[in-house]
Amino acid sequence: MVSNNAKEVFIQGITQDGRTFRPSDWAERLAGVMSPFRPGGASPGSHLSYSPWCIPTTLGGVKCVVVHSDLRDYDVMAWDFVMNFARDNGLQLAEACLLPDPPPAK
Template sequence: MTDSPAVQSFVILGVTGSGRPFRPSDWADRLCGVMAGFRPPGSVADARLAWSPYVMPGFHEGIRCVVVDARLHGIEPMAYDFLRRFAADNELRVVETA
């Protein structure tokens, strides 16, 4: 039986393990758009597209990234696991955060 990694916040960097940029260039916005519906219980989404407070695009040390808050696991573990698998399947670098 394998131990699953501890649930914690992390950053998916838009660069592969071999150092190549991940494509397409708007991958972070697309991924965050898919995750936009995951919100704190009781919150109401605006009619316009708004990022989830748990999955947001950004930059980390000048590299396009997606920042994933560990609280996502508390409301939807499958979405959190999907993001972990997305990074692994695409061989993207991941930085664990506090």
């Protein structure tokens, strides 16, 4: 379960039993499906870029999708879809919060 105060949730491409999740492009596919869910809503051409609320990435050699809590605030059914995808496929979740950028070096 994901707590309500987490700002970001990392859906990791590792199953609960430690196997690598397949297919290898699962993160890009999931983020592609979520591309219309973005600030200001879908617009012409928005399907050509990922939503800032659902971004595929690789961390430590593991495919992940970073899901921002703003997605939950914008459309709870979209949030549930992503979280249910992780649960249904037995994927590991990690919560995170945004840290402020460090001050510029002087």
